[in-house]
Amino acid sequence: MLGAREGFHGEPGDYARLESSLLHEVLRRRRGLPILLSVVWIEVARRAGAPVHGVALPGHFVVGLGEPGDVLVDPFGAGSLLDRTEAADLVERTTGGPLTPDRLSPAGPLEIVRRVLGNITAWATSRPERTDVALWAAELGLLLPSHPAELRRERARLLVRRGDYLEAAAEFERYAEVVEAVSGELAESVRAEARGARARLN
Structure with missing residues (x-):
């Protein structure tokens, strides 16, 4: 019904559109990536x-009806x-x-949200001028109940690219505190990034 009658579908060009x-x-458009459709x-x-x-098939999200498979x-x-063959x-x-x-x-809601944010991040990563979108996706990811700690470092680096050096330094410091128990060497390298961000304020 949604496809044939309402026109919801996707086309190859949709992968290039945020x-x-x-x-x-x-x-609104009745077009999008497989996961949003x-x-x-x-x-x-x-x-x-x-x-x-x-x-969540690799590279192509679909809908299952009835029991899995x-x-x-x-x-x-x-x-x-x-x-099954396809x-x-x-x-x-x-x-x-x-x-x-x-x-x-079945894919759970959290897995779906993470995958959507991953798609948005991938779109922004291939467009260096869209750090605003990459930062938005990172900040949404940090709101999830569980997220990789590395996401804080990614956010900090995006803030540096956007010229928000003070907030970037604070985020680097937060990440360093998280990883200190695992690797003092990594924590020190992150603190060096924090110092570098602060140095750019002068």
């Missing part, structure tokens, strides 16, 4: 009482069905390995 990773833009499908289907879940729907392909081919092309049962297990 709007394809923003839910409100996907709803899948989110729309999942929420609509659940409200209709359908047993659906997200499936029963039926796979590709919202990027306007709702086309993805059979799913296995996709996994093999992306990872070089086979399609294992764990690949078909």
Whole structure:
């Protein structure tokens, strides 16, 4: 219904657009990346009482119907069905390995959010002038219940690139405190980055 009747789908060019990773833009344009289109499908289907879940195949997010592995729907392909052979081919092309049962297990909300933020970060990383978007994605990532500590260092480096040296130094210091128990050498290298950021204030 969402594909054939409402026109929700994806095209190769959507991978180059930031709007394809923003839910409100996907709803407006009815186009986007596989994971955001899948989110729309999942929420609509659940409200209709359908047993659906997200499936985070490597490189291509799809929607599962029923028990894990029963039926796979590709919202990027306007709702086309993805059979086991096609799913296995996709996994093999992306990872070089086979399609294992764990690949078909339902993706939780936190995993979906992390993957969306990863897509936004990847988009911004390939565009050095868009540090604003990269910083936004990093700050959203830090709000998640669990996040890699390294994300603080990434945020600090983005702040340096944007000229916010004082906040960058403070973030470097916070990260150094986190990693000190694991590696004093790493903590000292991070503190050196903090000193470097402060030095640029002069």
